[in-house]
Amino acid sequence: MMEHSASDSETEDNVQPLLRRKDTGDLQKAPACCSSRYGLAFLSCYGFFVAYALRVNLSVAMVDMLKNSSSANASSSVCPHHSIPVPKHNHTASVYDWDSETQGWILGSFFYGYILTQIPGGYFARKYGAKWLFGIGILCTVIFTLLTPVAADLGAGYLIAVRVLEGIGEGVSYPAMHAMWASWAPPLERSRLLTISYTGAQLGTVVALPLSGQICFYLDWTYVFYIFGAVGLLWFFLWSCFVSNSPSSHKRITEAEKTYIMASLKNELSPTTDYIPWTSILKSSPLWAIVVAHFSYNWTFYTLLTLLPTYMNDILGFSIQQNGMLSALPYLGCWLLALLGGQLADLLRERYLVPTVNVRKAFTIVGMVGPAVFLVAAGYTGCNYVLAVAFLSISSSLGGISASGFNINHLDIAPSYAGILLGITNSFATIPGMVGPVIARSLTKSNTIPEWQIVFYISAAINIFGAVFFTIFGKGTVQPWAVQ
Numbered sequence: 001m002m003e004h005s006a007s008d009s010e011t012e013d014n015v016q017p018l019l020r021r022k023d024t025g026d027l028q029k030a031p032a033c034c035s036s037r038y039g040l041a042f043l044s045c046y047g048f049f050v051a052y053a054l055r056v057n058l059s060v061a062m063v064d065m066l067k068n069s070s071s072a073n074a075s076s077s078v079c080p081h082h083s084i085p086v087p088k089h090n091h092t093a094s095v096y097d098w099d100s101e102t103q104g105w106i107l108g109s110f111f112y113g114y115i116l117t118q119i120p121g122g123y124f125a126r127k128y129g130a131k132w133l134f135g136i137g138i139l140c141t142v143i144f145t146l147l148t149p150v151a152a153d154l155g156a157g158y159l160i161a162v163r164v165l166e167g168i169g170e171g172v173s174y175p176a177m178h179a180m181w182a183s184w185a186p187p188l189e190r191s192r193l194l195t196i197s198y199t200g201a202q203l204g205t206v207v208a209l210p211l212s213g214q215i216c217f218y219l220d221w222t223y224v225f226y227i228f229g230a231v232g233l234l235w236f237f238l239w240s241c242f243v244s245n246s247p248s249s250h251k252r253i254t255e256a257e258k259t260y261i262m263a264s265l266k267n268e269l270s271p272t273t274d275y276i277p278w279t280s281i282l283k284s285s286p287l288w289a290i291v292v293a294h295f296s297y298n299w300t301f302y303t304l305l306t307l308l309p310t311y312m313n314d315i316l317g318f319s320i321q322q323n324g325m326l327s328a329l330p331y332l333g334c335w336l337l338a339l340l341g342g343q344l345a346d347l348l349r350e351r352y353l354v355p356t357v358n359v360r361k362a363f364t365i366v367g368m369v370g371p372a373v374f375l376v377a378a379g380y381t382g383c384n385y386v387l388a389v390a391f392l393s394i395s396s397s398l399g400g401i402s403a404s405g406f407n408i409n410h411l412d413i414a415p416s417y418a419g420i421l422l423g424i425t426n427s428f429a430t431i432p433g434m435v436g437p438v439i440a441r442s443l444t445k446s447n448t449i450p451e452w453q454i455v456f457y458i459s460a461a462i463n464i465f466g467a468v469f470f471t472i473f474g475k476g477t478v479q480p481w482a483v484q
Helices: 002-025 036-065 069-076 100-128 131-146 148-154 156-170 173-184 187-198 200-218 221-242 255-265 278-282 285-314 320-350 356-378 385-404 406-413 415-443 449-473
Strands: none
Touching (some): 036 156, 036 187, 036 221, 036 320, 100 173, 100 415, 131 156, 148 156, 148 221, 173 255, 173 415, 187 320, 200 221, 200 320, 278 415, 285 406, 285 415, 320 356, 356 406, 385 406, 415 449
16 A cells, blocks of 8 residues: 555656646747746845845954954965055954853854744744744844944843844744745746755855955944844835735736746645645655754754854965955855756756656766765865865855755645745754754864864764755655645
């Protein structure tokens, strides 16, 4: 019996592109240029840009917030220092005497708030609409970011509390956006639209890391939080004015685009928003495949996100200015490959009729095993900083491929409940952000290269396990419980 249902499931995955082509073949595809769905993609990209800029700016500012950081860092890095002689600037901002354990807790505290609003975010977005949930969630993060300098002056405990509150606000962002895309993204444009939307995260990291370094040098670390906070306030104004929960409620959408989107989704969405099949959701093996992959990928992602500036400073000996720029390189590659991967994934599904499940698994393998290999290699480059930065950049860049793999698979298996599913997977995937930096800092107390090699090995092993698990249990079709 089990063998029979497994083969049925595989057959479903293989015939899916043919069925989808038949269902959507008669639809007149609405142009992408100046369309409301691509407008949503770019505005949500700006939203995730803000969210991640606010999340990572502390990683760079932390280097400048610590007492005697400039003189200590110049002499205590493992490798020769790479500072370019620059004029000293008189900074008036406070500095603090926090040990490495306290730093780990400050950097990880964001995720203790972030995990709390994942599942509630998916539930409320489905029930009440995603527009204001997403908007107000990021607005809260903006407000607490503006309060960061005050909190740091009051003490490490206050700063940790503010970071937790930022996490609570930002925790709804991914589940809310997934719920919104369930109503906005035609099936054969999902990879394109979602990669544009979610790569705002990498773009925010790419801009925030080097810019934070320059702001710290030419102004002082407090302005990092004020400037990015102002950028966030501008985003909230635009989001409030130009976005709607669904095509049917959008004031400026063309009739042709509205018809195209709604007709393409008619067989994939559940007719009611009241009933949620919790038991079926929690017993779904394709969902748990995404959970394991998401957790594994985020272990590496969050460890590097929070500690790469520290590694650049303490091991490779880069100054605050160079640090931000070089720490951003891996995420620039990740952003580019995620965007290109989204285009390729939908091309394979639409033109070459490759089954969705095969596309998702292939992109997940490349986007998780590749980074693991180059991350381990980076640990063995010694003080060859060109090779170290190159390997770390290749590792993170290849991770961008997984944006069209497990990362959007929720919409393939249950579009009606995509926000709730993402809330579940992101709850588990937030745990690495909470414990990863703390474990990494506890393993690197002496800041030696062998200690960092252990950190890289742990991340690589977890990544490979997640890729294997998803390859075995992942699916690419709408599950029966999701359309009843």
